[in-house]
Amino acid sequence: MPLHERIRSDFEGRILGGELAPGDRLPIEQELMQEYGCSRMTVNKALSALVAAGLIDRRKRAGTFVARPKVHSMVLDVPDIAAQVRERGQDYAFQPIRRRVRAAGEDEEEVLLAGGGELVHIDGLHLVDGAPLGVEFRLVSALAVPGIVGADLDAVPPGTWLLQHVPWTEAETRISAVGAQAEEAEWLGVAVGTPCLCVERRTWRGSERITYVRQLFLGDAYDMVARFGPGASGR
Amino acid sequence: MPLHERIRSDFEGRILGGELAPGDRLPIEQELMQEYGCSRMTVNKALSALVAAGLIDRRKRAGTFVARPKVHSMVLDVPDIAAQVRERGQDYAFQPIRRRVRAAGEDEEEVLLAGGGELVHIDGLHLVDGAPLGVEFRLVSALAVPGIVGADLDAVPPGTWLLQHVPWTEAETRISAVGAQAEEAEWLGVAVGTPCLCVERRTWRGSERITYVRQLFLGDAYDMVARFGPGASGR
DNA sequence: TTCGATTTTTTGTCTATACATTAAATTTGA
DNA sequence: TCAAATTTAATGTATAGACAAAAAATCGAA
Numbered sequence: 001m002p003l004h005e006r007i008r009s010d011f012e013g014r015i016l017g018g019e020l021a022p023g024d025r026l027p028i029e030q031e032l033m034q035e036y037g038c039s040r041m042t043v044n045k046a047l048s049a050l051v052a053a054g055l056i057d058r059r060k061r062a063g064t065f066v067a068r069p070k071v072h073s074m075v076l077d078v079p080d081i082a083a084q085v086r087e088r089g090q091d092y093a094f095q096p097i098r099r100r101v102r103a104a105g106e107d108e109e110e111v112l113l114a115g116g117g118e119l120v121h122i123d124g125l126h127l128v129d130g131a132p133l134g135v136e137f138r139l140v141s142a143l144a145v146p147g148i149v150g151a152d153l154d155a156v157p158p159g160t161w162l163l164q165h166v167p168w169t170e171a172e173t174r175i176s177a178v179g180a181q182a183e184e185a186e187w188l189g190v191a192v193g194t195p196c197l198c199v200e201r202r203t204w205r206g207s208e209r210i211t212y213v214r215q216l217f218l219g220d221a222y223d224m225v226a227r228f229g230p231g232a233s234g235r
Numbered sequence: 236m237p238l239h240e241r242i243r244s245d246f247e248g249r250i251l252g253g254e255l256a257p258g259d260r261l262p263i264e265q266e267l268m269q270e271y272g273c274s275r276m277t278v279n280k281a282l283s284a285l286v287a288a289g290l291i292d293r294r295k296r297a298g299t300f301v302a303r304p305k306v307h308s309m310v311l312d313v314p315d316i317a318a319q320v321r322e323r324g325q326d327y328a329f330q331p332i333r334r335r336v337r338a339a340g341e342d343e344e345e346v347l348l349a350g351g352g353e354l355v356h357i358d359g360l361h362l363v364d365g366a367p368l369g370v371e372f373r374l375v376s377a378l379a380v381p382g383i384v385g386a387d388l389d390a391v392p393p394g395t396w397l398l399q400h401v402p403w404t405e406a407e408t409r410i411s412a413v414g415a416q417a418e419e420a421e422w423l424g425v426a427v428g429t430p431c432l433c434v435e436r437r438t439w440r441g442s443e444r445i446t447y448v449r450q451l452f453l454g455d456a457y458d459m460v461a462r463f464g465p466g467a468s469g470r
Numbered sequence: 471t472t473c474g475a476t477t478t479t480t481t482g483t484c485t486a487t488a489c490a491t492t493a494a495a496t497t498t499g500a
Numbered sequence: 501t502c503a504a505a506t507t508t509a510a511t512g513t514a515t516a517g518a519c520a521a522a523a524a525a526t527c528g529a530a
Contacts, residue, residue: 002482002483002484003483003484004483004484015403016403016405016440016441017440017441018401018403018440018441022403028509028510028511029510029511030510038484038485039484039485039486039487040485040486040487041483041484041485041486042483042484042485044511044512044513045483045484047511048512049287052284052287055403058510058511058512059492059493059494059510059511060491060492060493060494060509060510060511060512061491061492061493061494061495061508061509061510061511062492062493062494062509062510062511063509063510063511064510064511069398069403074310074311074406074408075308075309075310075311076308076309076310076311076461077308163304167253167256167257167301167304168250168251168253168256168257168290168301168304169304169463170251170462170463171309171462171463172460172461172462172463173309173460173461173462173463174458174459174460175410175432175458175459175460175461176432176454176455176457176458176459177412177413177430177431177432177433177452177454178412178430178454178455179429179430179454193428193430194414194430195412195413195414195428195429195430195431195454196412196430197410197411197412197432198412198454205251205252205253206248206251206252206253208253217412219411219412219413219414219430220411220413222411223409223410223411224409224410224411225407225408225409225410226311226407226408226409226410226461227405227406227407227408228404228405228406228407228408237512237513237514238513238514239513239514263479263480263481264480264481265480273514273515274514274515274516274517275515275516275517276513276514276515276516277513277514277515279481279482279483280513280514282481283482293480293481293482294480294481294522294523294524295479295480295481295482295521295522295523295524296478296479296480296481296521296522296523296524296525297479297480297481297522297523297524298479298480298481299480299481
């Protein structure tokens with residue numbers, strides 16, 4: 001393990017373990033140079049990494065301090081549904097319901113997404129061992145993702161297809177609980193009003209909108225897990 | 236803007252904008268030194284930051300490449316409910332329902348949490364402008380958080396109190412959708428079976444368990460937001 | 471040809487030093 | 501006394517150079 005990495009993880013451990021509390025002061029770089037018998041650049045590299053991770057704050061002339069936790073952020077594992085289901089030894093399938101290419105409607109969301117072009121509108125069903133797990137309503141910008149128009153989405157669910165074909169994305173996910181509406185309930189094969197986990201996601205590449213998706217999962221069959229901790233900031 | 240920062244944001248922009256696609260090769264450090272007229276350490280610092288952000292991969296002898304997006308993880312901002320509500324200009328209050336100090340029950344979760352000591356059991360209601368937003372059922376280890384026994388939790392919700400007093404924690408959150416049960420529905424003032432967002436969280440400091448909480452939020456009044464992208468790794 | 475050893479290229483780490491920047495601490499001046 | 505100017509202690513940025521480590525590329529021999 002490189003020295004700068006050792007210094008970093010030393011202090012990471014002390015902070016996460018509670019030995020160093022928020023507001024506590026860390027030794028100055030000169031002292032750490034002596035303690036670890038290394039140059040200032042090495043110490044600085046270690047501390048810079050801790051700054052990037054949000055664990056410490058540094059102020060010129062004042063020193064280095066354990067940061068107070070600001071936003072309590074966690075890493076949310078967004079499961080690849082197909083992989084997750086298959087991991088449990090069950091069978092996954094995506095069943096397309098509808099698919100058309102159309103112009104954007106009145107909705108501002110649709111107008112922004114289309115960006116002057118057309119929208120590919122895809123509805124489908126996630127199936128586990130033949131039983132519905134969730135329904136999905138998706139819009140994709142034909143301008144931003146030209147390949148989507150001719151793509152074969154019967155084999156691959158559109159989410160997976162997009163992940164493989166759209167290079168780098170920024171996304172925002174909104175999670176809430178709703179009761180299934182009439183049409184949704186019918187597809188899912190449950191009573192109207194059955195609690196479902198609603199996942200809405202908007203995706204960008206740079207400033208260009210790629211897709212909007214709204215997924216409705218049966219509440220008792222699906223849940224999401226998030227972690228917060230030392231492994232959270234790293235990838 | 237420092238030079239290393241400029242180099243970093245240059246490439247960040249090109250990658251996020253799609254100009255550089257996953258798998259594309261970046262110039263070697265020597266070329267970047269010439270291009271930016273700086274030393275190798277400066278180039279290296281910029282590229283190291285991009286590695287930390289997960290935007291690029293580097294291999295010795297092979298070079299530097301745009302990374303393929305890892306879609307499985309997003310950053311979930313676990314909101315301090317009180318702060319979030321007040322930000323919207325509404326009034327937040329926490330109404331304690333029950334509070335007692337007791338021994339752990341049969342449940343393995345409770346035994347592990349107590350760790351040989353007692354448990355502080357707190358039930359309460361989150362109120363927005365006087366109306367229920369969610370109910371909360373919480374267990375705190377009295378051994379791990381001695382201060383909790385005498386804490387005044389009428390003014391401050393226990394979640395906020397813990398955040399302020401047990402700073403750096405590791406946590407696991409499970410999110411699902413459920414229908415409100417009889418007692419819960421009564422406290423929330425809704426019909427039994429109303430869809431609710433269920434948030435379960437276990438929290439550690441190091442290997443010591445701190446708290447377990449199960450929150451039930453009205454589905455139409457509360458949602459969670461997660462982000463994936465360049466801003467995700469920062470805090 | 472094909473496997474194994476050697477070379478070469480590129481990144482990874484570290485040093486020692488220099489000067490810039492910021493803000494706390496101190497001194498100065500009215 | 502209090503506020504403005506100065507000093508100073510700490511971090512921030514950058515340089516040039518050295519050697520290490522890994523893996524792709526090349527070469528050599530069975």
